[in-house]
Amino acid sequence: MNVPMTDGAAAQLSPFDLMLADGRRVSVAVGGEEAILLLDGQTSLVLATTAPDRFEARVAPDRAFPAAAFLPLLAHKFSHRQRPDKITLSLPASVDWAREAVRAGVFQTVSSADGMTTLSVDRGAFWQLPQPWLAGTTSATTPLVYVMTDGKRHPRRPAKPVGNVYRRYMPRLATTFSMRAIDIDRDVEIFNRWMNLDSVAEFWNERGSLDEHRAYLQKVMDDPHTISMFGCFDDEPFAYFEVYWAKEDRIAPFYDVDDYDRGAHLLVGDPRHQGPRKVEAWFRALNHYLFLDDPRTRRVVGDPRIDHVRWIDYMQRQGLVRLKEFDLPHKRSALILAERETFFGPPWGGV
Numbered sequence: 001m002n003v004p005m006t007d008g009a010a011a012q013l014s015p016f017d018l019m020l021a022d023g024r025r026v027s028v029a030v031g032g033e034e035a036i037l038l039l040d041g042q043t044s045l046v047l048a049t050t051a052p053d054r055f056e057a058r059v060a061p062d063r064a065f066p067a068a069a070f071l072p073l074l075a076h077k078f079s080h081r082q083r084p085d086k087i088t089l090s091l092p093a094s095v096d097w098a099r100e101a102v103r104a105g106v107f108q109t110v111s112s113a114d115g116m117t118t119l120s121v122d123r124g125a126f127w128q129l130p131q132p133w134l135a136g137t138t139s140a141t142t143p144l145v146y147v148m149t150d151g152k153r154h155p156r157r158p159a160k161p162v163g164n165v166y167r168r169y170m171p172r173l174a175t176t177f178s179m180r181a182i183d184i185d186r187d188v189e190i191f192n193r194w195m196n197l198d199s200v201a202e203f204w205n206e207r208g209s210l211d212e213h214r215a216y217l218q219k220v221m222d223d224p225h226t227i228s229m230f231g232c233f234d235d236e237p238f239a240y241f242e243v244y245w246a247k248e249d250r251i252a253p254f255y256d257v258d259d260y261d262r263g264a265h266l267l268v269g270d271p272r273h274q275g276p277r278k279v280e281a282w283f284r285a286l287n288h289y290l291f292l293d294d295p296r297t298r299r300v301v302g303d304p305r306i307d308h309v310r311w312i313d314y315m316q317r318q319g320l321v322r323l324k325e326f327d328l329p330h331k332r333s334a335l336i337l338a339e340r341e342t343f344f345g346p347p348w349g350g351v
Contacts, residue, residue: 016075018132028072053084057091067101127350139294154247166289182228194269238270260296303333
């Protein structure tokens with residue numbers, strides 16, 4: 001879709017859009033020296049691009065104009081390869097409106113001078129916002145109530161999600177990555193096929209029949225600390241993830257585990273998606289989801305088998321730290337860890 005600009009040129013509608021809490025859909029068209037924010041397809045605010053990381057509105061937004069309407073523009077700028085470290089927006093808005101924009105988490109800082117209000121947001125802070133990436137109710141809505149499981153004291157975990165949990169367009173691949181919870185009846189045949197691949201069985205050791213794998217997935221479904229998910233490109237499954245809360249997991253005794261640490265066991269079942277560019281994209285997106293689902297999550301951990309040398313080296317190149325080796329009943333593992341501060345801080349800045 002092309003959107004006319006004020007200078008007579010046309011801009012392409014960005015693939016990033018967002019459904020606001022009031023039911024309106026907001027999108028952005030970017031081209032030339034302008035960006036246009038659209039609510040339900042209608043032009044709502046025109047921004048001049050004064051620099052790659054700076055925008056200026058010539059008119060004040062309506063008093064009820066939501067700060068979240070700027071998220072598609074921020075997503076567009078922060079998702080491309082030449083992404084800035086910070087984006088600054090200047091507009092003739094009231095200080096009260098700007099302060100609410102900061103309280104909403106869309107921007108971090110606000111200043112005012114000569115009738116203009118200036119807001120800014122860092123890349124690492126932007127990627128910690130749940131919108132527009134997360135779908136449905138997140139784990140963050142679950143109150144902190146402690147329970148005991150097999151002698152382990154931990155927060156009561158939320159109910160398992162259903163359907164899509166994460167979705168993000170990736171401009172560098174021209175594709176959409178998403179994660180969705182497993183539906184056993186719908187997905188068991190794919191899971192069965194993947195688990196019987198030689199490349200998967202080497203590390204998972206879960207070859208079996210359709211009935212055996214149905215029972216396996218049901219066991220995961222019945223376990224409150226683990227969620228089975230598919231990773232998808234353009235809604236086509238290519239990978240399986242077992243996302244877990246580390247406090248109740250077998251990894252917990254081997255490090256100073258926190259209440260909301262997360263981890264994931266994973267496999268790629270479709271070899272078409274094993275190239276380095278796609279691996280980097282989905283691996284960082286998976287970790288992005290683990291940090292976003294609950295802001296109380298400070299660390300993401302993993303326990304790959306020690307002889308999975310290439311994968312361990314790869315995770316370290318992505319900013320995770322190899323802390324030590326340890327023994328589980330069925331394997332010798334490396335303890336791998338990523339801190340929230342490191343994942344969203346420089347030089348990574350999120351995804």
